[in-house]
Amino acid sequence: MQGKNVFKINKEEVLKKAREGGNLHFTKEEFRLVDEIVEKNSLIIDQINQHSHNTKERRELFSQLYGCQIPETTDIKAPFNADVGCQTFVENNVFINKDCFFMDLGGIWIDEKVKIGPRVSLITVNHAEDPNHRDDLITGSIHIKRNVCLGANALVTKDVEPNSIYVGSPAKKLRDLRY
Incomplete structure (x- = not known):
């Protein structure tokens, strides 16, 4: 292509940009790439949820x-749902119960010995409030630290402390675990 600057969008760079957090001003090509990832991973999620x-x-x-x-x-456990899917990182001895939803574009890290109750939502992305920038995304990663229990229906939007129990919407620390 003479006279055109051909720019190839790199999937890993786009995902890294989202994990770094803050206001994202994705180009149309970057949005298209994220949409392709979502579509591809939706097929895997469908397979997880539609079969035993x-x-x-x-x-x-x-x-x-x-x-x-x-x-x-x-x-x-299934059923399970996610928006992107490939921005979640899980360690050893983790249990995630049924019907959870991970909106993980901003990145979710789950340390070892974490227990996540049914219908927990982990949300790392939102849209800008300004109507003139409504297509802009705001991301912020979530780190579920070691030995945490998230109670049923908890809504988590930020990091949680290790060795503790969180409940509610939005999730709040109920107490420390002393083991």
Whole structure:
């Protein structure tokens, strides 16, 4: 293509930009790339939710969704939903109960020995409030630290302290775990 500056959008750079957080002014091409990722991963999520799988089979499907091997000591139950899917990073001995929703464009890190109750939502992205910039995204990662319990229906939008129980919407610390 003579006379044109051909720019190839890099998936990893776009996802990294989202994980770094703040106000995102994605180009149309960057939005299109994120949409392609969402569409591809929606097929994996459909497979997770529309068929019965044993723990090992689910773990393999979640490994495909997240783009990395889920530890053998981790169990994620279906049904499950996510927007992007590949921006979630899970450690050992994690249990994620049924019907959770991870809006993970901004990045979700789940440390070891975390227990997540049913219908928990982890939300890392929002739209700008200004109507003139409503298409702009605001991201902020979530780090669920070691040995945390998130109670049923918790809505988490920010980091949570280790060795603690969080409940409610928005999630608030109920108490420390002393073990």
